[in-house]
Amino acid sequence: MPRNRRPQDREEKRQEIVRAAATLFTDVGYDETSTTKIATAAGVTTTTIYWYFADKDALLVAVLDHVLEAALAEAALHSQRPWADQVLWAVDRLERYRRLVTVVHARAPISESIGAWHDEFHRLVDSMMVDGFRDAGVPESDLDAMTKIGVFVVEGLLMHPQSEQDRRAVVTLLTGQTRRGSGSS
Amino acid sequence: MPRNRRPQDREEKRQEIVRAAATLFTDVGYDETSTTKIATAAGVTTTTIYWYFADKDALLVAVLDHVLEAALAEAALHSQRPWADQVLWAVDRLERYRRLVTVVHARAPISESIGAWHDEFHRLVDSMMVDGFRDAGVPESDLDAMTKIGVFVVEGLLMHPQSEQDRRAVVTLLTGQTRRGSGSS
DNA sequence: ACCTGAACACCGTTCAAGT
DNA sequence: ACCTGAACACCGTTCAAGT
Numbered sequence: 001m002p003r004n005r006r007p008q009d010r011e012e013k014r015q016e017i018v019r020a021a022a023t024l025f026t027d028v029g030y031d032e033t034s035t036t037k038i039a040t041a042a043g044v045t046t047t048t049i050y051w052y053f054a055d056k057d058a059l060l061v062a063v064l065d066h067v068l069e070a071a072l073a074e075a076a077l078h079s080q081r082p083w084a085d086q087v088l089w090a091v092d093r094l095e096r097y098r099r100l101v102t103v104v105h106a107r108a109p110i111s112e113s114i115g116a117w118h119d120e121f122h123r124l125v126d127s128m129m130v131d132g133f134r135d136a137g138v139p140e141s142d143l144d145a146m147t148k149i150g151v152f153v154v155e156g157l158l159m160h161p162q163s164e165q166d167r168r169a170v171v172t173l174l175t176g177q178t179r180r181g182s183g184s185s
Numbered sequence: 186m187p188r189n190r191r192p193q194d195r196e197e198k199r200q201e202i203v204r205a206a207a208t209l210f211t212d213v214g215y216d217e218t219s220t221t222k223i224a225t226a227a228g229v230t231t232t233t234i235y236w237y238f239a240d241k242d243a244l245l246v247a248v249l250d251h252v253l254e255a256a257l258a259e260a261a262l263h264s265q266r267p268w269a270d271q272v273l274w275a276v277d278r279l280e281r282y283r284r285l286v287t288v289v290h291a292r293a294p295i296s297e298s299i300g301a302w303h304d305e306f307h308r309l310v311d312s313m314m315v316d317g318f319r320d321a322g323v324p325e326s327d328l329d330a331m332t333k334i335g336v337f338v339v340e341g342l343l344m345h346p347q348s349e350q351d352r353r354a355v356v357t358l359l360t361g362q363t364r365r366g367s368g369s370s
Numbered sequence: 371a372c373c374t375g376a377a378c379a380c381c382g383t384t385c386a387a388g389t
Numbered sequence: 390a391c392c393t394g395a396a397c398a399c400c401g402t403t404c405a406a407g408t
Contacts, residue, residue, distance in 0.1 A: 010391085031216065032295065035382060045393055047384085056382065099294075105344055106287045110217065122345070145354040148347070149338055156337025159290055160307070169330040195372085220401060230374055232403085241401065 014052050017042045022063045026096060030060060030103040057111045064104070064117055067097060083136045084175040087150070091157045091167060098158050125151055136175055150174060199237050202227045207248045211281060215245060215288040242296045245288070249302055252282060268321045269360040272335070276342045276352060283343050310336055321360055335359060 020041035024033040035056060039046040053059040071093060078089050094101075108118040129147040138146050153174050157167055205226035209218040220241060224231040238244040256278060263274050279286075293303040314332040323331050338359050342352055 029291075029295065031291070034380080036380090046382090047394080048392055050383070051391065102287065102291045106214075106216070106291055109284075110214065142358055144351070145358040148341070148345075148351070148355050149334070149359060152341025152345075153334055153337045155341055155344075156333070159340075160333075160337075162333070166329070166333070170333050173327055173330040174334060219399080221399090231401090232375080233373055235402070236372065 013042075013044070017044065017049060017052055017059070018062045018066050021059050022066055025060065025063055025103070026067075026099060029099050030056075030107075057107065057113055060103070060107070061113050061117050064100065064121075067100065068121070083132045084171055086132065087154065087175060088168065088171050091154055091171070094154075094158055095161065098161075101155065101158055122151070125154075133175075198227075198229070202229065202234060202237055202244070203247045203251050206244050207251055210245065210248055210288070211252075211284060214284050215241075215292075242292065242298055245292070246298050246302050249285065249289070249306075252285065253306070268317045269356055271317065272339065272360060273353065273356050276339055276356070279339075279343055280346065283346075286340065286343055307336070310339075318360075 017038065021033070021038045024038060024041060035049055036046045038059070039049055042049075049059065053062065074093065075086075075090065078086055081089070104114060104118050104121075107114040109115065126147055129150045130143060133143060133146050133150060134140075153170060157170065162170070202223065206218070206223045209223060209226060220234055221231045223244070224234055227234075234244065238247065259278065260271075260275065263271055266274070289299060289303050289306075292299040294300065311332055314335045315328060318328060318331050318335060319325075338355060342355065347355070
């Protein structure tokens with residue numbers, strides 16, 4: 001009984017569009033990637049994209065969810081390592097998504113769906129950061145401000161690539177300076 | 186002898202285009218502002234813009250220089266105030282240029298002229314930050330990393346507007362925590 | 371030297387028409 | 390339900406033509 005036939009195929013094709021868009025948005029950029037290029041890469045017609053997604057922004061949200069899901073799954077494997085290493089690993093892992101970060105910042109104020117995704121994302125990152133800094137011994141009174149600084153520093157490191165050495169120095173200072181006597185000659 | 190007539194007029198018209206573009210790029214956004222809208226606001230034809238500027242990116246660079254010059258002139262008046270206040274003032278003053286920050290980050294990798302402007306800008310900001318943190322008593326060994334954290338935090342505060350109170354908490358923690366016994370009950 | 375109107379290639383999106 | 394070709398309004402930019 002092929003009554004509800006091939007919901008498989010539909011999901012597969014949708015995934016193929018998301019994967020093609022993810023690659024292009026990440027490596028080339030959102031503004032630099034036309035819907036026609038995405039369609040070609042996914043093996044469909046330009047207009048077909050609009051059968052699966054309301055507009056280009058909706059496709060971007062699907063890409064962001066796709067990328068975030070994979071990154072979170074990987075991050076879970078590192079949750080037992082020292083706090084500084086976890087932050088450093090996150091920066092390493094996310095650096096290639098620099099272009100996605102910029103486009104989210106650029107479109108969040110003008111696209112409701114991207115704005116909502118951005119807010120949700122920061123809620124998630126904030127909650128992870130709070131836990132990390134608390135475990136690292138940051139006093140409760142400084143925890144909120146320290147979390148914000150942590151998020152800003154990670155974002156900054158993504159946007160302004162540094163040498164491995166400089167990156168490590170920044171993260172060490174960030175995660176270590178509130179613990180007494182942690183280096184500095 | 187009107188041999189070299191009206192270099193005044195030329196500079197005036199150029200300035201008018203830059204001013205119109207500055208307002209629109211700042212309030213509406215770079216991608217959201219067409220060259221036609223800029224031309225209309227400046228009282229010229231679209232193609233006239235291309236007599237004064239090589240392309241839209243060159244106009245953006247002129248806008249960035251224009252805005253930066255004004256901000257630096259104002260900043261000079263505050264150079265004697267406490268370090269935390271100076272940083273807080275800068276965040277306050279620059280918040281309205283959030284859209285310019287995003288577009289510079291978005292276009293720096295793909296436009297050589299924007300990339301060059303971005304590098305130059307960070308050299309300037311870095312040198313100001315280093316002096317501030319050194320005077321505030323940050324040890325020489327942490328100065329480079331601390332400067333980067335400072336720049337990232339200022340950028341983060343620009344991109345993610347906070348309440349006056351939260352902003353102050355972040356900047357206080359940033360500028361104060363390396364000085365011994367500066368609060369936190 | 372300075373400015374313009376017409377044109378070019380491209381963009382995201384819509385929609386009537388097909389299966 | 391799913392997909393398409395043709396068309397729409399708009400974009401940044403070019404260029405021959407005017408003064």
